[in-house]
Amino acid sequence: MLTRLLFIALLLTTFGQVNAQRFGYVDTQVIVEKMPEYAQAQSEIEKQAEIWRKEVEEKQAAVQKMRMDFEAEKVLLPEELRQQRLAAIDAKEKEVMEFQNKMFGIEGQIYQKRLELMKPIQDKIYAAVEKVARKRRLSFIFDKAGDLVMIFADPTHNYTDIVMEELGIAENNQQQGGKPGTGKKGNN
Numbered sequence: 001m002l003t004r005l006l007f008i009a010l011l012l013t014t015f016g017q018v019n020a021q022r023f024g025y026v027d028t029q030v031i032v033e034k035m036p037e038y039a040q041a042q043s044e045i046e047k048q049a050e051i052w053r054k055e056v057e058e059k060q061a062a063v064q065k066m067r068m069d070f071e072a073e074k075v076l077l078p079e080e081l082r083q084q085r086l087a088a089i090d091a092k093e094k095e096v097m098e099f100q101n102k103m104f105g106i107e108g109q110i111y112q113k114r115l116e117l118m119k120p121i122q123d124k125i126y127a128a129v130e131k132v133a134r135k136r137r138l139s140f141i142f143d144k145a146g147d148l149v150m151i152f153a154d155p156t157h158n159y160t161d162i163v164m165e166e167l168g169i170a171e172n173n174q175q176q177g178g179k180p181g182t183g184k185k186g187n188n
Helices: 002-019 028-034 036-073 079-104 109-135 160-167
Strands: 023-026 140-143
Touching: 023 160, 028 036, 028 109, 028 160, 036 079, 036 109, 079 109, 109 140, 109 160
Parallel strands: 023 140
Antiparallel strands: none
C-alpha cells in the first residue's frame, strides 16, 4: 500500500513538472448518499432482504418443530425409524443453511441485487465526474471514499459539490468552507 502511494505521488510529481497536469478529488460516498436513486435502491434491497429473512426464519421454525416432534416421539420409535427421522432433520437443516447462504452469502442473491441496483447509480456518477473533469481540464480525479488513502486533501481540489451539481443534487458547501475546485469562500 505504501509503495502504491509513493508511486502515485512520484507519478503526480513527474507529471506535474512536465505537463502541469491538474487534479482533484471527489467523495463518491457523499454523492451516493445524496442521490434519491440510492435511497430507493436501499429501500428495495431492504424489502427483498426482509422477505428472504422471513423465509429463512420460517424454514428454521419448521426444522425446530421437526426436532421437537422427534424428541417427543423418539422413545416410541424403533431404531431404524429414529435414524430416518434424524437424517430427514439433518437434510432439512442443510437445506435451510444452503438457502440462507444462497440468499445472504458472499456471492448471494442480496449481493447480486445490490450490484444490479447500484450499477446505474455508479455509472451516472462516473459520467458526471468525467464531464466535470473535461470541463475543468483535470487530468486526474481521485475518489476520497475509495481505497486510496488521502492523508491530506486541500479543499480547493474537492469537486464533490460540482459533481453533485452536475447530477442535480447540489447543496450549500458548508462543510468545505468554499466552492470546490476554486479556492474561493462562499456558497455554490
